[in-house]
Amino acid sequence: xxxxxxxxxxxxxxxxxxxxxxxxxxxxxxxxxxxxxxxxxxxxxxxxxxxxxxxxxxxxxxxxxxxxxxxxxxxxxxxxxxxxxxxxxx
Numbered sequence: 001x002x003x004x005x006x007x008x009x010x011x012x013x014x015x016x017x018x019x020x021x022x023x024x025x026x027x028x029x030x031x032x033x034x035x036x037x038x039x040x041x042x043x044x045x046x047x048x049x050x051x052x053x054x055x056x057x058x059x060x061x062x063x064x065x066x067x068x069x070x071x072x073x074x075x076x077x078x079x080x081x082x083x084x085x086x087x088x089x090x
């Protein structure tokens with residue numbers, strides 16, 4: 001027995017640059033904290049936290065760059081807004 005599929009919700013109107021920048025800042029804080037406590041992390045076997053935070057921070061910087069480029073392209077009208085894109089799987 002199949003039920004009718006509900007319509008997809010409208011995309012939220014958020015500033016992706018601000019969201020990704022906040023996440024990147026959190027990764028930067030986490031990196032500083034892990035670097036400050038390096039001796040204890042090494043003793044506990046959690047040294048892998050440092051490169052994890054570094055990768056999160058670097059990927060966040062890349063994300064900020066991509067989001068800023070997309071925002072600029074949207075303002076110039078070169079990219080259609082999300083609500084005008086076709087559904088990804090159907």
